[in-house]
Amino acid sequence: MAAGSAALLLSLLGALGLSDPGPLEDVVIERYYIPKVCLREAQMGDFIRYHYNGTFKDGKKFDSSYDRGATVAGVVGVGRLITGMDRGLQGMCVNERRHLIVPPHLGYGSIGVAGLIPPDATLYFDVVMLDIWNKDDKLQITTLAKPEHCNRTVENSDFVRYHYNGTLLDGTPFDSSYSKDSTYDTYVGTGWLIKGMDQGLQGVCIGERRRVVVPPHLAYGENGVGNKIPGSAVLIFDVHIIDFHNPDDPVEIETVHRPEGCNVTTRDRDFIRYHYNCSLLDGTRLFSSHDYEKPQEVTLGANKVIEGLNSGLLGMCVGERRVLIVPPHLGHGESGARGVPGSAVLRFEVELISLEEGVPEGYLFIWHGDPPENLFEQMDLNKDGQIPADEFSTFIKTQVAEGKGRLMPSSDPEKVIADMFGNQDRNQDGRITAEELKLKSDEDREKVHEEL
Ligand SMILES: [Ca+2]
């Protein structure tokens, strides 16, 4: 009994450190900081990236990655590190910090390292883990927010505009579009991006937010790039898709409201008045006709508005409302315009207010039937052999009023008539003679039946 008690007491004393424990048998690990979130622990065969300080028992430093200004990257647990490190780094999370005490037989043994580590040295390491990945890792995609409506998702060769924050696994930012105050604009799936992002943007919706975690073999590999992305770094991209389109896209037309009994619709050369709101696909408001007193006016097909808007305004009835999605190649192109970012997809809400039937391109007036036989005599209202501007104007207005012809529609018909007069008054003396009218008619022979 007594002898047994003594033996127990002795072993207890040993465990409490009251006697010299002798050399360590294994590496001592103190996990002095463990992050709350630990998605993954370093395992044998993983590639890891870390910083460390190495000191002796007296605190004297023998090595430090900080002094070299570069993290250390390598494979853990396969004998490329000293055994003490291979064991001491196992199970670490990213951002975890450990103190390691490595006994000589798990370090550099009884030989040491000439000029650096003496024989039988116990080594003390302070380590922070920054990166963990494995060559078998795939891309990880997590949807952070998805819009309710998603008619279409990104495919190869689409052109995408997105914002992103790029961070390393330990949270260090390496790049951000937000800091540049401009979206990142690029084709997807055609090699312009790192492989991980070419894959990671597939299937994304407009307005979606996703996180893409890219292992280095799908990013910048062992060498890294610049001074922000170290070799063998895993990259996290938090992306927000602003818009995308394909260079083959036509303008998208959605009819929101079409009045009943719609017989007359807009055609090329028609003069129309319309209201519009123009925004980006993320809802950013750009322009609105409601900011002005009057609706917008335009002659369709006269190259006064962007192509996508022009074609989206064709075939509309008065009172009809549409939503138009205009890709940049039918809008303001790669360079954008004042207030419109380059390569932006535009959303228009349009409402047709009025429509005046147009005249063919190059014409100011057309006859609805055959023009009068004796045109000059008809125009010369007071029969004095010449036609000054007011006589001409009166004649034209009468023809229009009687439905015999129509002017090119415009917000300023007087100017159209003045232009017509100017065309006929060849010598610019303020009156048209019979000879001038004939000359003009001969020149425009192909138009003679339609225009004066
Ligand atoms: Ca006259």
Ligand SMILES: [Ca+2]
């Ligand atoms: Ca004249």
